[in-house]
Amino acid sequence: MAAATSTFKPMDHVHGDPLEIPELACGAMAGSKPYVAAPGQQEALGFPGELVENWQEKAINRLGELVDNSRALRVFLDSCVKCGACTDKCHYFLGTGDPKNMPVARQDLLRKVYRRYFTWSGKYVPWLVGAQDLTKDVLDDWYSHFHQCSQCRRCSVYCPYGIDTAEISMAARDIMDTVGLGQKYSNEIIGKVFNIGNNLGLPAKALKATLAGLEEDVEEETGVPVRFPLDEKGADILLVTPSADFFASPHMEGLIGYAKVMHEAGVSWTFSSYASEAANFGMFVGSQENMQKVAQRIHKAAEELGVKRLVFGECGHAWRVAYSFLDTLAGPFDFLDQNYPIPQHICEFTNDLIDQGKLRFDKSRNDAIRLTFHDSCNVARASRMGDKPGGQFEIPRAILRATCNHFYDMAADTIHEHTLCCGGGGGLLTDELMDVRLKGAQPRMRALQQVAEDHGVTHMAAICAICKAQFSKVLPQYGFDMESIVSVHQMVSNAIILTGSIQEQDYEAARLSVLQEV
Amino acid sequence: MLTTAFALSFYTAALVLAGGLGYRIWLYASTPAPLKIPTTPAPLTHSGVAARMFREVVFFQSLFNANKWIWLFGWIFHMALALVVLRHLRYFLQPVPEILVLVQPFGELAGFAMVAGLIALWARRLIVPRIRYISGPSDHLMLALLVAIGISGLTMTYVAHTDIVAVKGFFLGLMYFNWQPLPSDPVLLVHLGLVAALMIIFPFSKLLHAPGVFFSPTRNQADDSREHRYVGSARLEAMSRKA
Ligand code: SF4
Numbered sequence: 001m002a003a004a005t006s007t008f009k010p011m012d013h014v015h016g017d018p019l020e021i022p023e024l025a026c027g028a029m030a031g032s033k034p035y036v037a038a039p040g041q042q043e044a045l046g047f048p049g050e051l052v053e054n055w056q057e058k059a060i061n062r063l064g065e066l067v068d069n070s071r072a073l074r075v076f077l078d079s080c081v082k083c084g085a086c087t088d089k090c091h092y093f094l095g096t097g098d099p100k101n102m103p104v105a106r107q108d109l110l111r112k113v114y115r116r117y118f119t120w121s122g123k124y125v126p127w128l129v130g131a132q133d134l135t136k137d138v139l140d141d142w143y144s145h146f147h148q149c150s151q152c153r154r155c156s157v158y159c160p161y162g163i164d165t166a167e168i169s170m171a172a173r174d175i176m177d178t179v180g181l182g183q184k185y186s187n188e189i190i191g192k193v194f195n196i197g198n199n200l201g202l203p204a205k206a207l208k209a210t211l212a213g214l215e216e217d218v219e220e221e222t223g224v225p226v227r228f229p230l231d232e233k234g235a236d237i238l239l240v241t242p243s244a245d246f247f248a249s250p251h252m253e254g255l256i257g258y259a260k261v262m263h264e265a266g267v268s269w270t271f272s273s274y275a276s277e278a279a280n281f282g283m284f285v286g287s288q289e290n291m292q293k294v295a296q297r298i299h300k301a302a303e304e305l306g307v308k309r310l311v312f313g314e315c316g317h318a319w320r321v322a323y324s325f326l327d328t329l330a331g332p333f334d335f336l337d338q339n340y341p342i343p344q345h346i347c348e349f350t351n352d353l354i355d356q357g358k359l360r361f362d363k364s365r366n367d368a369i370r371l372t373f374h375d376s377c378n379v380a381r382a383s384r385m386g387d388k389p390g391g392q393f394e395i396p397r398a399i400l401r402a403t404c405n406h407f408y409d410m411a412a413d414t415i416h417e418h419t420l421c422c423g424g425g426g427g428l429l430t431d432e433l434m435d436v437r438l439k440g441a442q443p444r445m446r447a448l449q450q451v452a453e454d455h456g457v458t459h460m461a462a463i464c465a466i467c468k469a470q471f472s473k474v475l476p477q478y479g480f481d482m483e484s485i486v487s488v489h490q491m492v493s494n495a496i497i498l499t500g501s502i503q504e505q506d507y508e509a510a511r512l513s514v515l516q517e518v
Numbered sequence: 519m520l521t522t523a524f525a526l527s528f529y530t531a532a533l534v535l536a537g538g539l540g541y542r543i544w545l546y547a548s549t550p551a552p553l554k555i556p557t558t559p560a561p562l563t564h565s566g567v568a569a570r571m572f573r574e575v576v577f578f579q580s581l582f583n584a585n586k587w588i589w590l591f592g593w594i595f596h597m598a599l600a601l602v603v604l605r606h607l608r609y610f611l612q613p614v615p616e617i618l619v620l621v622q623p624f625g626e627l628a629g630f631a632m633v634a635g636l637i638a639l640w641a642r643r644l645i646v647p648r649i650r651y652i653s654g655p656s657d658h659l660m661l662a663l664l665v666a667i668g669i670s671g672l673t674m675t676y677v678a679h680t681d682i683v684a685v686k687g688f689f690l691g692l693m694y695f696n697w698q699p700l701p702s703d704p705v706l707l708v709h710l711g712l713v714a715a716l717m718i719i720f721p722f723s724k725l726l727h728a729p730g731v732f733f734s735p736t737r738n739q740a741d742d743s744r745e746h747r748y749v750g751s752a753r754l755e756a757m758s759r760k761a
């Protein structure tokens with residue numbers, strides 16, 4: 001597939017302005033297509049198994065339904081003035097030069113069909129307003145280019161009308177699913193959540209074994225019996241985290257960090273095997289029904305376990321769904337303790353404890369690391385932490401500064417709400433899309449290269465499972481160490497001084513000797 | 519004959535504009551917004567949202583952050599257009615309010631700024647490959663229409679004066695259903711004909727961005743989903759109860 005035939009050499013592209021605008025390369029990415037979902041994977045989500053006979057009619061009907069039910073879609077499809085402000089804002093355009101990856105051009109793939117069938121001008125003077133019939137070619141274009149959008153919302157920050165291409169991509173994917181043309185990667189994963197409880201398909205038994213193993217490891221490392229509880233009824237806090245945290249590196253190091261913080265805070269908490277997934281790919285495929293079904297599992301788990309609080313681990317789009325949608329989709333959560341934010345982000349949880357002086361850190365344990373922070377799109381542009389706008393930028397950085405002596409931000413126009421996607425979000429984190437993932441990561445890799453050169457930065461922290469997985473793959477291609485991507489709570493885990501731990505003895509001894517010298 | 523034709527066109531244009539725009543606005547208002555999707559960081563309160571919207575509509579804040587050239591030309595064009603429209607109110611109001619008398623000299627100058635802004639935007643549309651790529655025939659025609667309206671207007675102000683008193687009589691006559699003859703000056707007829715065309719096109723074109731911006735959920739929603747349970751669509755709510 002596309003990945004195999006690509007001649008793109010990341011190392012030749014890692015130097016330069018992260019936001020450099022490429023020359024237009026028409027058709028460059030037309031061949032990039034994810035694998036199509038198998039009939040079984042489609043039907044499990046309530047979609048037709050394969051492309052239906054009357055797909056054109058069905059697609060147009062579905063488009064009508066979606067527009068009737070989404071003010072955003074209707075306003076966005078009508079309002080674009082083709083000003084061009086968004087044309088250079090998408091990392092996939094910056095990385096590929098394919099003009100169909102300019103946000104407005106991506107929207108136009110759907111807009112031209114909307115115009116043709118739903119507007120007066122498109123019906124009677126289609127050539128004038130760029131309206132087009134929904135043909136097989138158009139459908140192919142949709143399948144290709146709506147899977148080159150990570151739904152990162154960077155374009156919506158700059159559009160004078162706030163047009164969010166993510167909403168358009170979600171709608172297009174919903175339409176494609178509805179006519180039987182689904183994406184294998186996302187739909188297979190949603191099926192696993194329904195059947196097993198998480199994206200990775202880890203059954204309760206495996207989870208239990210993993211967590212028991214972690215308890216041993218941490219006790220060995222610290223001398224403290226830090227618990228990793230699963231399905232414990234009556235615990236105060238349900239911690240819902242992306243299943244990658246149970247499985248891969250550097251995610252798991254972050255998970256260890258959560259557990260250490262919970263332990264030190266002295267709270268009772270638990271994971272749930274039924275809701276062992278914070279991620280919600282229902283959002284990626286634009287299916288509100290599936291997104292709601294996944295979200296409701298969390299409600300059910302919280303109710304059955306009888307917890308009082310709901311905390312989410314490090315995951316970008318999961319935090320969007322949790323923060324912005326969960327109460328709407330699966331609420332009300334009136335059985336939880338209303339004195340705490342519902343839901344709460346693990347970074348908020350940890351940062352509150354830091355503010356209250358309840359956590360001690362030995363920052364020198366992170367001295368080998370010169371760190372920067374990658375703002376994940378969905379946290380940055382689709383949610384919040386804390387009680388002020390922009391808390392989602394300040395709180396993770398506050399944690400990193402509390403746990404690490406060397407912290408440097410990347411260029412201002414590549415962080416905070418201007419952040420650049422890792423290149424693998426929105427359901428694109430699959431091997432057959434490696435070419436577009438590599439190219440889409442280029443702007444971020446260049447920004448990282450700059451701080452590496454200017455400040456000797458060696459590591460980049462993130463709070464998103466997808467970012468972490470994507471960076472683990474693309475960093476080596478751009479000449480960085482694979483392990484230079486770290487979890488925020490990995491930094492916490494490295495530096496935290498647990499009461500009664502081996503580290504505490506060293507820490508106290510070091511402090512004493514300093515005091516004696518004075 | 520001429521008067522009748524223009525009178526009828528302006529009645530039609532006014533009806534299409536008001537009806538079409540009213541229908542569109544009704545559609546936007548009545549279409550559900552099922553989820554909270556403000557582009558963050560977003561204001562936490564409704565007064566904060568009003569302030570954000572004000573900055574967007576008056577200063578084009580997002581556009582400013584996106585691209586300084588498009589912002590500059592676009593902002594000049596829109597502000598000049600606002601002044602020009604204000605100035606033209608004098609042809610519909612008798613007596614002319616004090617404020618319009620004050621606006622008059624600025625309004626005249628604004629005519630030039632408006633055309634200059636439009637031409638600069640058009641030049642970008644032709645020269646910058648990215649913007650040329652996304653431009654269709656309607657985008658160029660819209661600019662042509664607006665430039666033609668501007669230039670015909672300026673021509674009447676500075677080159678070939680028209681009987682402006684009679685023009686005002688014509689429009690007052692339209693408003694009070696007591697038709698008065700329209701001068702048959704060709705530049706005037708072109709100017710008025712194009713304006714009527716613009717009014718008719720408005721509700722069927724990208725000019726819908728004008729009402730659209732106020733209804734854009736990424737800009738008009740407050741970031742308060744943890745503070746208040748958001749219920750934006752009956753459909754989702756029903757499904758949530760069932761579960
Ligand atoms: S910035 Fe908005 S209005 Fe301008 S071209 Fe892009 S989507 Fe259209």
Ligand code: SF4
Nearest residue numbers: 090149150152153155
């Ligand atoms: S949402 Fe992100 S990936 Fe999609 S078009 Fe906009 S900038 Fe590109």
